[in-house]
Amino acid sequence: KAGVTQTPRYLIKTRGQQVTLSCSPISGHRSVSWYQQTPGQGLQFLFEYFSETQRNKGNFPGRFSGRQFSNSRSEMNVSTLELGDSALYLCASSPTGGEYGYTFGSGTRLTVV
Amino acid sequence: EDQVTQSPEALRLQEGESSSLNCSYTVSGLRGLFWYRQDPGKGPEFLFTLYSAGEEKEKERLKATLTKKESFLHITAPKPEDSATYLCAVLHSGGGADGLTFGKGTHLIIQP
Numbered sequence: 244k245a246g247v248t249q250t251p252r253y254l255i256k257t258r259g260q261q262v263t264l265s266c267s268p269i270s271g272h273r274s275v276s277w278y279q280q281t282p283g284q285g286l287q288f289l290f291e292y293f294s295e296t297q298r299n300k301g302n303f304p305g306r307f308s309g310r311q312f313s314n315s316r317s318e319m320n321v322s323t324l325e326l327g328d329s330a331l332y333l334c335a336s337s338p339t340g341g342e343y344g345y346t347f348g349s350g351t352r353l354t355v356v
Numbered sequence: 357e358d359q360v361t362q363s364p365e366a367l368r369l370q371e372g373e374s375s376s377l378n379c380s381y382t383v384s385g386l387r388g389l390f391w392y393r394q395d396p397g398k399g400p401e402f403l404f405t406l407y408s409a410g411e412e413k414e415k416e417r418l419k420a421t422l423t424k425k426e427s428f429l430h431i432t433a434p435k436p437e438d439s440a441t442y443l444c445a446v447l448h449s450g451g452g453a454d455g456l457t458f459g460k461g462t463h464l465i466i467q468p
Contacts, residue, residue, distance in 0.1 A: 276455055344405050347399035
């Protein structure tokens with residue numbers, strides 16, 4: 244059974260640019276969540292999508308956005324990159340979200356220079 | 357403010373030396389408490405979900421317990437391959453974003 248797949252694994256971008264990260268959930272999972280992990284703040288919730296609709300959103304600026312497609316694949320976009328956006332971005336999928344638990348991907352390591 | 361606090365931040369044990377990791381939480385309406393293991397450069401790997409006080413779950417050398425204010429991850433006779441960062445997260449219904457709220461983790465090192 245394939246796990247959660249995130250692409251690319253590594254990314255280097257320049258301040259001011261934008262970036263799009265991709266996540267393919269486990270087959271049959273309809274909920275996809277995104278998290279940012281940094282050494283200082285740990286894992287922080289960005290947003291969750293379920294059946295192509297954003298269901299929940301964390302406390303991040305509007306530069307962070309996402310979407311989910313009909314096949315449950317999800318993308319996350321960060322516009323006008325800042326140095327502080329350098330982090331490991333993790334995607335997690337779940338059958339319906341919530342109490343059923345979440346399976347994480349290996350993440351995309353974004354470095355902003 | 358909803359909080360999840362893990363202690364200790366780091367723990368170094370000898371192989372076979374049992375210990376416990378703590379996760380205390382102050383959230384309203386707990387819907388689930390999750391334990392994950394994370395190896396360097398990888399995403400968190402699911403270990404356990406606990407839903408109500410008094411619940412316990414076991415897997416190999418790991419046992420997780422839950423009270424109304426905290427959870428413990430007991431590691432019995434650990435091996436070097438148990439070395440990792442252990443993360444605790446809660447899902448709650450009391451306001452906020454409704455995603456998982458994570459603690460900062462316990463970095464565990466098991467020395468041969």
